[in-house]
Amino acid sequence: MINEKVQNVLNQQINKEFYSAYLYLAMSAYFDEIGLHGFSTWTKVQAKEEIDHGMIILDYIIERDGKVEFGQIESPDRDFNNPLQIFEKILEHEKFVTESINCVAEMSDEECDLATRHFINWYISEQVEEEANARDVIDRLKLFGDECASLYHLDKELGQRQYVQHSYK
Numbered sequence: 808m809i810n811e812k813v814q815n816v817l818n819q820q821i822n823k824e825f826y827s828a829y830l831y832l833a834m835s836a837y838f839d840e841i842g843l844h845g846f847s848t849w850t851k852v853q854a855k856e857e858i859d860h861g862m863i864i865l866d867y868i869i870e871r872d873g874k875v876e877f878g879q880i881e882s883p884d885r886d887f888n889n890p891l892q893i894f895e896k897i898l899e900h901e902k903f904v905t906e907s908i909n910c911v912a913e914m915s916d917e918e919c920d921l922a923t924r925h926f927i928n929w930y931i932s933e934q935v936e937e938e939a940n941a942r943d944v945i946d947r948l949k950l951f952g953d954e955c956a957s958l959y960h961l962d963k964e965l966g967q968r969q970y971v972q973h974s975y976k
């Protein structure tokens with residue numbers, strides 16, 4: 808059976824992953840409202856990945872004979888002004904999630920739960936990728952500013968993102 812302290816931080820992580828999905832969906836809706844449908848697709852695909860992240864932890868707790876807790880999911884932030892500000896929020900949020908994943912790793916170490924320590928490595932790598940993705944879009948938005956042609960091309964490019972179901976095994 809899974810260690811109780813480790814189970815608690817994993818349950819908190821499920822909640823954060825589903826909150827992330829909510830946040831990305833709110834961003835996606837905003838992008839649709841202002842006509843940036845490619846940005847909307849990108850954030851909607853990210854929301855689906857966040858749901859996968861939560862589901863993988865849920866399945867893992869069950870596999871370890873633990874108990875899944877369903878905490879309340881907060882309403883997402885909706886203070887959105889422009890693509891650059893939103894991607895800066897994404898990076899800030901992903902850094903927060905990275906810290907949270909690191910805490911799961913630390914707790915697994917403290918409690919000598921090697922199975923969870925191994926499990927959470929997938930999330931550690933995933934966070935490196937998510938922060939890099941957000942940083943990449945921020946860099947390009949800073950480089951091109953609000954210049955319409957560049958924004959149009961970036962919107963087209965981000966709209967190509969395809970959802971691929973995430974799995975850690």
Ligand code: OFO
Nearest residue numbers: 827857860904937
């Ligand atoms: Fe689940 O990685 Fe983003 O939040």
